[in-house]
Amino acid sequence: MIEVTFKLNNKQVSVKSEEGEMLTWVLRDQLRLTGTKWGCGEAACGACTVLMDGDAVPSCQIPIEMCEGSEILTIEGVAGPDGMHPLQQAFLDYDAYGCGFCTPGMIMKALAFLDQNPDPSREEIIAAMNDNVCRCGAYNNIIKAIEAAAKEMRKVKA
Amino acid sequence: MSFDRRDFLKACGAASMVVGFTVSCSDEVQESEEIVKPVHDADEDDDVRHSDDVLDHEKVQWMLINPDSTATAFTGRTELGQGSKTVMTSAIAQGLKLNRKSVEIVLGDTDRCPDNGPTSGSSMTINVVWPFYVACQKIRERLLKRASEELGVSKNELTIQEGRIFGHDASRSVAIGELKFDDIIIYHIRPGNDQGVDDYKDPGIGNVLGPDIVTGKLKYVGDLFIENMQYGGFVPHPYHFRGLKFDRPNFRKAKRIPGVLDAKRMGRQIGVVANSFSALQKGLKAVEVNWKKPRRPQEYKPEQEIRKAAKLDMVIQDRGNAVEELKKAKQVFSETYVTHHTTHCPIETDTAIVQPGEGDERWQAWVSSQYPHMQREKVADKIEKPLEDIHVIGMPVGGGYGGKISNPVTRDTALLAQKTGYTLKGIYNRQNQFQQYCRMKDIVVLDLKTAVDASGNLTARKIDIMQDSGHGIGKLYKCPHSQVKHYRMRSNHLRAVIRGTSYVQSIFGLECHMDEVARQIGMDPLEFRLKNLDYDAHRKLLQNSAEKIGYGKNLPADRGIGMAVVNHGSDELGAAFVQVRVDGKSGEVTVEKICGTFDIGLVMNQRTCRMGIEGCFIWAIGFAMLEELEVDGYGIKTTSMWDYNVPRFEHTPAMEIDFMQVHPRYGGPRGVGEMPMVPVIAAIGNAIRDATGVRLRQLPLTKERMLAGLKNT
Numbered sequence A: 001m002i003e004v005t006f007k008l009n010n011k012q013v014s015v016k017s018e019e020g021e022m023l024t025w026v027l028r029d030q031l032r033l034t035g036t037k038w039g040c041g042e043a044a045c046g047a048c049t050v051l052m053d054g055d056a057v058p059s060c061q062i063p064i065e066m067c068e069g070s071e072i073l074t075i076e077g078v079a080g081p082d083g084m085h086p087l088q089q090a091f092l093d094y095d096a097y098g099c100g101f102c103t104p105g106m107i108m109k110a111l112a113f114l115d116q117n118p119d120p121s122r123e124e125i126i127a128a129m130n131d132n133v134c135r136c137g138a139y140n141n142i143i144k145a146i147e148a149a150a151k152e153m154r155k156v157k158a
Numbered sequence B: 001m002s003f004d005r006r007d008f009l010k011a012c013g014a015a016s017m018v019v020g021f022t023v024s025c026s027d028e029v030q031e032s033e034e035i036v037k038p039v040h041d042a043d044e045d046d047d048v049r050h051s052d053d054v055l056d057h058e059k060v061q062w063m064l065i066n067p068d069s070t071a072t073a074f075t076g077r078t079e080l081g082q083g084s085k086t087v088m089t090s091a092i093a094q095g096l097k098l099n100r101k102s103v104e105i106v107l108g109d110t111d112r113c114p115d116n117g118p119t120s121g122s123s124m125t126i127n128v129v130w131p132f133y134v135a136c137q138k139i140r141e142r143l144l145k146r147a148s149e150e151l152g153v154s155k156n157e158l159t160i161q162e163g164r165i166f167g168h169d170a171s172r173s174v175a176i177g178e179l180k181f182d183d184i185i186i187y188h189i190r191p192g193n194d195q196g197v198d199d200y201k202d203p204g205i206g207n208v209l210g211p212d213i214v215t216g217k218l219k220y221v222g223d224l225f226i227e228n229m230q231y232g233g234f235v236p237h238p239y240h241f242r243g244l245k246f247d248r249p250n251f252r253k254a255k256r257i258p259g260v261l262d263a264k265r266m267g268r269q270i271g272v273v274a275n276s277f278s279a280l281q282k283g284l285k286a287v288e289v290n291w292k293k294p295r296r297p298q299e300y301k302p303e304q305e306i307r308k309a310a311k312l313d314m315v316i317q318d319r320g321n322a323v324e325e326l327k328k329a330k331q332v333f334s335e336t337y338v339t340h341h342t343t344h345c346p347i348e349t350d351t352a353i354v355q356p357g358e359g360d361e362r363w364q365a366w367v368s369s370q371y372p373h374m375q376r377e378k379v380a381d382k383i384e385k386p387l388e389d390i391h392v393i394g395m396p397v398g399g400g401y402g403g404k405i406s407n408p409v410t411r412d413t414a415l416l417a418q419k420t421g422y423t424l425k426g427i428y429n430r431q432n433q434f435q436q437y438c439r440m441k442d443i444v445v446l447d448l449k450t451a452v453d454a455s456g457n458l459t460a461r462k463i464d465i466m467q468d469s470g471h472g473i474g475k476l477y478k479c480p481h482s483q484v485k486h487y488r489m490r491s492n493h494l495r496a497v498i499r500g501t502s503y504v505q506s507i508f509g510l511e512c513h514m515d516e517v518a519r520q521i522g523m524d525p526l527e528f529r530l531k532n533l534d535y536d537a538h539r540k541l542l543q544n545s546a547e548k549i550g551y552g553k554n555l556p557a558d559r560g561i562g563m564a565v566v567n568h569g570s571d572e573l574g575a576a577f578v579q580v581r582v583d584g585k586s587g588e589v590t591v592e593k594i595c596g597t598f599d600i601g602l603v604m605n606q607r608t609c610r611m612g613i614e615g616c617f618i619w620a621i622g623f624a625m626l627e628e629l630e631v632d633g634y635g636i637k638t639t640s641m642w643d644y645n646v647p648r649f650e651h652t653p654a655m656e657i658d659f660m661q662v663h664p665r666y667g668g669p670r671g672v673g674e675m676p677m678v679p680v681i682a683a684i685g686n687a688i689r690d691a692t693g694v695r696l697r698q699l700p701l702t703k704e705r706m707l708a709g710l711k712n713t
Helices: A023-030 A086-093 A103-116 A122-129 A139-157 B005-014 B051-057 B084-096 B124-151 B210-214 B252-256 B277-286 B302-309 B322-328 B372-383 B409-420 B430-435 B503-520 B525-532 B536-549 B606-626 B677-692 B703-712
Strands: A002-008 A011-017 A049-052 A055-058 A071-073 B017-023 B032-036 B061-065 B071-075 B103-107 B159-161 B164-166 B173-175 B184-189 B229-234 B260-266 B269-274 B311-319 B333-338 B351-355 B363-367 B390-394 B423-427 B445-452 B458-466 B481-488 B559-568 B572-582 B589-599 B654-659
Touching: A011 A023, A023 B277, A049 A103, A055 A103, A086 A103, A086 A139, A086 B210, A103 A122, A103 A139, A103 B210, A122 A139, A139 B606, B017 B124, B061 B124, B071 B084, B084 B103, B084 B124, B124 B159, B124 B164, B124 B173, B124 B184, B229 B277, B229 B409, B252 B260, B252 B277, B260 B277, B260 B409, B269 B277, B269 B409, B302 B445, B322 B445, B322 B458, B322 B481, B333 B503, B351 B409, B363 B372, B363 B409, B372 B390, B372 B409, B409 B423, B445 B503, B458 B503, B503 B525, B503 B559, B503 B606, B503 B677, B525 B536, B525 B559, B536 B559, B536 B572, B536 B589, B536 B654, B559 B677, B572 B677, B589 B606, B589 B677, B606 B654, B606 B677, B677 B703
Parallel strands: A002 A071, B017 B184, B071 B103, B229 B423, B363 B390, B458 B481, B589 B654
Antiparallel strands: A002 A011, A049 A055, A049 A071, B017 B061, B032 B184, B061 B071, B159 B164, B164 B173, B229 B269, B260 B269, B311 B481, B333 B445, B351 B363, B351 B423, B445 B458, B559 B572, B572 B589
16 A cells, blocks of 8 residues: 555545555545546547646546645536636537537546637637547537637636 | 225325326227225225225326325336436426425335336437326326315415415415325326416426536445345356356355455356455355356357348338349348447446345335336345335335346345355445446347339338337338348357347338448439438428538538438437538547437426436447457357447537427327437438448448548449
8 A cells, every 4th residue: 555645626635555556446446536437548538637736637547645745626527607618618609519428538638738729719729638438429519618618718718 | 906005004104195197008998087095995886996906006106296295106116317307396496486495306216106117218208207207297186176175265276386385365365285185086097188288488407416426426326235235246157148057166265365255156157245345245256156158159249140040020111012022123222230239337236235134024126227116126026025025115215227227236246145144235336337247238140121213213222130129110201112120149158138129220220221222223312312202291301401411511521411310209309410521541430419309208407418418429429439359159249348438428419409399199208318319320321421431230340441441342
């Protein structure tokens, strides 16, 4: 057993875990943050995407000891005190999901991407999001949602 | 078939009004209403039936009007992301003139909901949602009648709004929950009843689960935690085709892994229990099994095998004298199309939680399933308990697509729970998901022979469909001499029900063939279809889509446009046009645009409906160009999502969707969860032919096949 301390959704946490346990399972089973999904366990679907120090990472590939001292953001930490984040609102407005299982991962990936590229073209969105799979096929609506959210977020910043 | 009536009757006792309805295609059941006495009024001499008779024997869907003037509706179906809950809420709210917030929908709970059959995207709206709307209008009438008596106001002067009924003098009003009905009313509704179709208004809302989806709060079965729950899993099988055998597994190494709690052989399954998912995966790998390799050639030649083994199953169509006419014809166009093995590949792998009942306690299971009632039957069968001892609760499904109807994870988890005594979250890893039960879409071989006259009219055709059932082929085209036969063979694998069912294969073959015949006789494929299609409705849908995509415009040399039509299920009609770009050097095909026009009757909710159709388009691209399970003589070789090419963002084309009501059977809604996928597959093949002159007849239409085709021309 090892103890790992990191910042999770802006709060300091310490967890005891087996060395090598993947972040997905610490989040889900220990901390009961089940918004982060397990889909394939091989970084091929993106359902487990979280932000680690601002970068989108597949949490099923991140051994917990790597999180020591880092900042982790999950879907549960995305909405602000005043309600939905513009990305979440845009996903709602553009019906950017079918069953919704991939959605938390999609939003986390888009969040990291828009941070780096606040004014992306459709092609750039497609390239950035391509590792995340929506099996229901909501891609077109997800792209539109990200475009709309980017616009909204630029407005807020300005 | 039965559900726990104790709880239900308890709920009924508190309700102001209990209403049920049935939808039956049987000619013996007429549109009618029936009064059923609650069971506590049972009187043996009475002619009327009692709630017990109805509850136990019939597929009645139920609704309660509660004392607080809200409504609760029960259905055994589940939410797959197609928006069942969304349209159902709207339909009931509109039918009863209630606020949507006053409508509660209970889905997929075997104690409270009747068995309404499996949830498949194309039938939910027709068989459940719309009948609820029709029933709610009847209920509204009944409420108004009773209010008229109580308020002493003529029924015509009453209005109903947000759970209250008002006379024109606003001081006289009554809440619908205050109107008490002792009897239970059952409405027998005929399919196709379109009462109130003109009054229905699209609420213009997105999926009602949306806010929980985007915040990660929606609980799928894997997100639940039950007291003392452990993880359960199953050792993947290396060989799947008939004759899976293995010696007694050696669990010694597996049981030494920290966190592994138990391991058991259960018939053909080998189960492992562990206190974490990661320990479970290590445990599964450490089980030593001496698999007996089946004596079969590793080489897998499906087309030859199918041709050799296929036996006539049924004659789908036999009009005129097709064989003779084809012999007499000057020119016969003869082609063969072959499809491929694909699978559902949901992002949520099959998962179930099973909590064994101790002593006289009932067993509980939480499932991700399109059919919780069937899951209950399978569990009962596996653990040898009576149905009543098992309570199954359907959770939102993280991708079904036909794969989570009779999915075995629940019953295997139940058996492992019984053998080990643990409460288990049974979860398939990705390898299990691909391989465990060897479920896949069949390879279909279609032989098509067609003759046409000098002006391009179809005169005779003979179609032999080998392996799957050839849906949708008989209805589309006028052809005086037509023979369509279906052949079936014993299969090594489980035929999977997958989105689009066998329409996708048969319409791929038929619509590519029609296109090819048109091109061979030098006729425009659109003109050829307009001439030969049976329904005027299809002509209108085609013409609309043609306009949308700009059919006939000048295209760059590397572009092409193709089309196809479909007639799916209960007259869901569609026509799709596809524009592709083909890179002559790499063979890469890009679908640039899809324009579809569909007649699905009334569209109840454009937003969820359009999302579903766009999903169908994406599925069509996956099926036509990307997805293929690797299969050899022993079974499925694919183990990883890296090796199963599902559509991604990069494959997303521009899409345009139009709705038209052109079919004479105008009325309530029809299904849309699968149909729009079907024509797009053939239209992609036809667009490639248009762009390159190359006809690809084997799915998937890969870059390698495209390159090979280009080299041969």
